[in-house]
Amino acid sequence: MTIAVIGTGNMGSGFAKLFASTGEKVVIGARDPAKASRLAQDIGGSAEGGGIAAAVKLADVILVAVWCQHFEESIRAAGDLSGKVIIDISNPVTEDFKSLRLGHTSSAAEELQKLAPHAKIVKAFNTVFAQLLPSEARSGRVRVQTFVAADDETAKKTVFDLAAKGGFEPVDSGPLSNARFLEPMGELNIHFGFFLGQGTGVAPAWVKAAA
Numbered sequence: 001m002t003i004a005v006i007g008t009g010n011m012g013s014g015f016a017k018l019f020a021s022t023g024e025k026v027v028i029g030a031r032d033p034a035k036a037s038r039l040a041q042d043i044g045g046s047a048e049g050g051g052i053a054a055a056v057k058l059a060d061v062i063l064v065a066v067w068c069q070h071f072e073e074s075i076r077a078a079g080d081l082s083g084k085v086i087i088d089i090s091n092p093v094t095e096d097f098k099s100l101r102l103g104h105t106s107s108a109a110e111e112l113q114k115l116a117p118h119a120k121i122v123k124a125f126n127t128v129f130a131q132l133l134p135s136e137a138r139s140g141r142v143r144v145q146t147f148v149a150a151d152d153e154t155a156k157k158t159v160f161d162l163a164a165k166g167g168f169e170p171v172d173s174g175p176l177s178n179a180r181f182l183e184p185m186g187e188l189n190i191h192f193g194f195f196l197g198q199g200t201g202v203a204p205a206w207v208k209a210a211a
């Protein structure tokens, strides 16, 4: 499978490395193509880097690793997204990271779907800190969960399989509109990690207390 990773920041570089390590073909796209090329060179193997449209064209699955304020610009640069699976990992946080800029009646994932109406948006990984993307960082007793919400069941299954291959425990979180609940979970995780002093090794988990 060819995965395009859009963005070369904390999450973009983390996912590009993770997917390359699990044997996927990774193409990195950035508004500055030279940054994407440098990251691909660092990763080595078959990883490639360049502009956003070029990366998207080659890919079956696209992981968007930019802040949601920049979705519009990134989607405009992406070209034709019809039928593509797009993974939205974002938390629509305010400048100070302490709150969300949208919610209740929409979510960043649903806003992304509006920008790319013919793509299959899947919400995932928004409750996972960048520091937990390398598999060596997840060597504890429990598998880190990722909550996966989508309207298209085939697209959801694709992301489930990718997450499991990367060593995460995917949790079916229902339709895309449930991103309205997953994004506040991401925000709570930021509070635990940064403002309540637990650090970026934490992640939320849904436990089954009874059969």
Ligand SMILES: NC(=O)c1ccc[n+]([C@@H]2O[C@H](COP(=O)([O-])OP(=O)(O)OC[C@H]3O[C@@H](n4cnc5c(N)ncnc54)[C@H](OP(=O)(O)O)[C@@H]3O)[C@@H](O)[C@H]2O)c1
Binding pocket: 006, 007, 008, 009, 010, 011, 012, 030, 031, 032, 035, 064, 065, 066, 067, 068, 070, 073, 074, 089, 090, 091, 092, 093, 125, 126, 127, 128, 129, 130, 131
């Ligand atoms: N960091 C985490 O632990 C974490 C955890 C869960 C979810 N997330 C989500 O992951 C996404 C990315 O977070 P991050 O920490 O990887 O951010 P980051 O390190 O700041 O990287 C952001 C990336 O977006 C790119 N970008 C594209 N269009 C842009 C524009 N118009 N203006 C500015 N930047 C633009 C930047 O490119 P340039 O290099 O050219 O500036 C950069 O590669 C966010 O939606 C965030 O909510 C992050």
